[in-house]
Amino acid sequence: xxxNGPFSVISQHGLKLRKYAWTNTHSVVYIDSxxxxxxxxxxxxxxxxxxxxxxxxxxxxxxxxxxFPELQKNDFFVxxxxxxxxxxxxxxxxxxxxxxxxxxxxxxxxVSIGNGFSDPEHQLEYGEYLYQIGLIDSNVRTxxxxxxxxxxxxxxxxNWVKAFQIFDNLVDGDLNNHTSLFKNVTGFxxxxxxxxxxxxxxxxxxxxxxxxxxxxxxxxxxxNATFHGEAQEVEINLISDVMQSVAP
Numbered sequence: 001x002x003x004n005g006p007f008s009v010i011s012q013h014g015l016k017l018r019k020y021a022w023t024n025t026h027s028v029v030y031i032d033s034x035x036x037x038x039x040x041x042x043x044x045x046x047x048x049x050x051x052x053x054x055x056x057x058x059x060x061x062x063x064x065x066x067x068f069p070e071l072q073k074n075d076f077f078v079x080x081x082x083x084x085x086x087x088x089x090x091x092x093x094x095x096x097x098x099x100x101x102x103x104x105x106x107x108x109x110x111v112s113i114g115n116g117f118s119d120p121e122h123q124l125e126y127g128e129y130l131y132q133i134g135l136i137d138s139n140v141r142t143x144x145x146x147x148x149x150x151x152x153x154x155x156x157x158x159n160w161v162k163a164f165q166i167f168d169n170l171v172d173g174d175l176n177n178h179t180s181l182f183k184n185v186t187g188f189x190x191x192x193x194x195x196x197x198x199x200x201x202x203x204x205x206x207x208x209x210x211x212x213x214x215x216x217x218x219x220x221x222x223x224n225a226t227f228h229g230e231a232q233e234v235e236i237n238l239i240s241d242v243m244q245s246v247a248p
Contacts, residue, residue: 001030002207003081009206013213027071029064033057033087036234039211039222046237050246054090061095062104075109085116089246119247120163121155124148126171126182133194135186144170147181155243163243174235204229 002008004022007015022028032038034047035056047053065072076095080088088111095108117123127144130136136144147170154163165176171191173180182191190199208229210216217223228234 002203004028005030009203009210011206013210015210027074029061031057031060034234034238037228039220039225039227041225046234048237049241050086050090050244051094053087054094057087057091058094058098061091061106062102065104065106072104072107074107076107077110077112078108079112079114081114081116083117085113085118086241086246088113088116089118119245120167120243121152121245122247124151124155124167130182130186135188135194140185144181151243160240160243164239167243175232175239 005018005028006021006023007017010016032040033056034040034053035042036046047056078088078092078095092108092111095106099105099108125148127136127141127148130144131138131141147166151163151166151170154160154166168174168176169181171180171182173183183189188194188197190196192199208227211220212227217225
């Protein structure tokens with residue numbers, strides 16, 4: 001929503017219409033997923049694999065089309081980015097397998113994944129890339145490649161937690177209680193765009209504050225629900241899922 005929705009949040013209180021929003025030409029449903037992120041919630045524990053993620057999203061879509069049956073005939077595409085490289089195939093596969101026996105069918109036509117983290121074994125290649133763009137020298141490249149080799153070894157032996165820890169220590173730095181090797185050797189906080197050492201956009205911060213305003217809560221019918229901008233508990237429960245592949 002923050003990247004292609006009808007408006008962007010330019011401050012805690014200010015909105016700006018987005019000229020090229022997806023919603024200009026399409027009906028778009030934005031879902032906080034997995035359960036426990038954003039305003040989504042769970043009373044039955046958190047998802048631990050993509051099967052559970054897919055089933056939760058499928059149930060949400062079934063409820064949506066019951067409320068808005070006039071949209072059911074529309075062509076349906078699933079889109080996502082980053083870890084959506086897992087969620088998008090999860091819900092698309094669930095729809096595909098459930099549709100034949102479902103009384104309410106979803107008119108699935110395709111998927112779209114941007115910058116997706118879908119196949120860690122073959123995407124865990126940072127050393128050569130960072131070296132070629134000049135962010136590290138050959139010695140650090142060798143060190144990074146040692147991390148990569150160890151991570152791939154754990155993936156191939158299905159030791160998913162160890163593989164995640166290697167990835168976290170190398171790049172992510174989410175759950176390891178210390179900075180990643182990437183940050184230590186480059187000084188970069190932001191690993192999404194090598195043109196910026198830190199994330200230049202405050203929009204997600206502004207968005208989080210904006211949608212917690214009382215008037216916005218009332219408008220989107222979330223009441224007093226807790227908003228989780230970055231739900232660490234959700235990530236912890238998915239640790240064994242992160243380094244698994246969804247490649248065919």
